[in-house]
Amino acid sequence: MPTQPLTALKPRKTPSQSRSRVTVDAIYEATIQVLLSRGMAGLTTTGVAERAGVSVGTMYQYFPNKQSLVYALNERFLTTLAERVEATCAQMQGRSIAEAAEALVDTYWAAKTERPELTRALYRSVAELETDALLRAFAARVDKATTDMFCRASDFRSPDAGEVNLLLTTVIYGSVRNAFERGLGQEEIAGLKSGLKAMCRAYLEAVGN
Amino acid sequence: MPTQPLTALKPRKTPSQSRSRVTVDAIYEATIQVLLSRGMAGLTTTGVAERAGVSVGTMYQYFPNKQSLVYALNERFLTTLAERVEATCAQMQGRSIAEAAEALVDTYWAAKTERPELTRALYRSVAELETDALLRAFAARVDKATTDMFCRASDFRSPDAGEVNLLLTTVIYGSVRNAFERGLGQEEIAGLKSGLKAMCRAYLEAVGN
Amino acid sequence: MPTQPLTALKPRKTPSQSRSRVTVDAIYEATIQVLLSRGMAGLTTTGVAERAGVSVGTMYQYFPNKQSLVYALNERFLTTLAERVEATCAQMQGRSIAEAAEALVDTYWAAKTERPELTRALYRSVAELETDALLRAFAARVDKATTDMFCRASDFRSPDAGEVNLLLTTVIYGSVRNAFERGLGQEEIAGLKSGLKAMCRAYLEAVGN
Amino acid sequence: MPTQPLTALKPRKTPSQSRSRVTVDAIYEATIQVLLSRGMAGLTTTGVAERAGVSVGTMYQYFPNKQSLVYALNERFLTTLAERVEATCAQMQGRSIAEAAEALVDTYWAAKTERPELTRALYRSVAELETDALLRAFAARVDKATTDMFCRASDFRSPDAGEVNLLLTTVIYGSVRNAFERGLGQEEIAGLKSGLKAMCRAYLEAVGN
């Protein structure tokens, strides 16, 4: 898989005029629609343009290639997610680690659950993209926020904040994803979520926090 | 995403003759090679046939279409994985839940780590396939085994084995996948694995097992 | 190749105002720049407009279509070339045919060599254009001048001036072009030029001039 | 203009089977037809395939891209031309330089005039191709043959055969091309040809051959 230069995935022009803004938003939304209705394999440039009500040419003025469409979607989604996590982290400053962890579970879960179909589609879309860099950047950003939160927790005394952070975030993010992949009902989801929190709590108590 | 009839993904004939067996195996291996070297997008039928040293026509004798190649790969991999998990479950009969959980972590982790690149490739390949049914079948099979194991654990007293099982397996499988997605070093992986075990243990103790 | 009406290749308006003149000149120059840097295939209307620092719309005010850009370039170049040849012809009135021929070699060669890259680019551009009419007009104009010059040469006694003219000009123009197509060094070029002159002289002497 | 690797212009497979041979020949001929009827700009891959009576896919099995079609045409033509020149050179061994030069004029002229429209089309096609290498190779090959011929001429005494060769070939090849570009009648062509020969003869006599 040849690695593409990142620039090739970035939108071509930042829409400053209002007309452009509308166009770009329409394309974003159309990409989501097509992704949901026809899946990643059925996502064609003409299909997206048609759904967006613009010509292919117009679309290509804002997105240099097909990949950039999905890339932009992921970028948007991840940015929002990161902001939410950061907000939670800021809010949880000085609380106990357990409380912080539980809040993280809630925030992450909520963000992913808001548009479950989109979440699922994006999870899948990632597989075909050169999104490694994007994901890594996102992970770094979020890790920084959560590590900070854990460090400044009222009861923090672990020698290595990074280790705690890695464990908790891996378990939380991974569990959320896996929960998504099983087709679970409301009740099961609720049980899973509280179970996950309980696990985090129990672990932190056990290691002395 | 139009759902395809499952039969279209199954190999066309079960190779009984030894020559066929060799051919099919070559195709399997070639699919893996191409998947690893060129990624899912670079996986072409002619490419696989070439690598396998057979003609496209011959390949189509055994695999009805392109998807079936990757489908078969996943099926093989998941079957092996299921067998391993079942073996572990059988072996852990009568031990404590915590021990069982830890053994599950070890088995699952080991299976996924054996050919990390292939694991990664298959994780990704799933996104583009109609593998939901396959995955569900795998999940059901494995869940049965683990639930059984937990039920018959020496210290089992939870009213709902399914709930415990869902939580533990979701956390374990999810964490492993997430660990895979971060590019971690040996040391971090080791820490993560023992941390995951500790979490399971702590949780089980906390809920009275 | 459908023949286009010649009018479609002419600049739309003769720029009388000074601002327009500047704009048109900028476009001319930009066309050259792009032609040299990206070749005929890389010559796009937006590319030229950008380089010229004007909008596509403005460009289309002065040039009705893409072809007209290159057409105009050729026209300019050929006009200048014709003027130079005419000047030489005027200057050589009354001299011997051999001297006239040599002067023609010098003038033509110098004109083509002044901006060799541009010459090369224009030679190539012609292939893709409906420039036959333009070239014919140029040829007629120049032939008239040179035929005149030969007719009025001090030692002219050939029965058919047109024939002599056709031979000499064909050989001269053709040789210059061919010399351009081989990638020759300074020394070879000098040798070629003096050789060409010698040929003309020898021929004229041999036929009695 | 980025230089392309030469390999990209070479036919993909050498047709060994007779069916393939027919196909490839049909494509060659179709390329010529389209080139003549619609010009270089009107040469499309689908157009050629259609004219050849094959599918685009088939065409792409033998020619890796559009350029390679025209490239192959030029290659064929130039090879034939080179062979003819070489044959003439072999035949003219030991004759006088003047006779050799005249024979060269005849051969070259005849080869170019055989299919005048094709010659014209190929002259033009060259402009848009990365044929520099091809042309250089052809020039080197032909120059070698003609230089040899001149060296071994019965009356050869010039100190530098290369110089004589360069002059004569440049004048001959250039004149032929220029003659092609003017739309000349039979009579003028005949006059031009004999004039060109006379020039060569006169020159050689003048310099002592």
Add this chain to the structure above:
DNA sequence: AATGAATGAGAGTTCATTCAT
């Protein structure tokens, strides 16, 4: 008069699949 966003026909190219040999 100038702008440049929008257009969309149409280009080149790929590749899963078939079927005559």
Add this chain to the structure above:
DNA sequence: CATGAATGAACTCTCATTCAT
């Protein structure tokens, strides 16, 4: 049975040209 040449629908992307602002 095996082969691999042939197919052609479908895809991505370009760019000359227009016209509302």
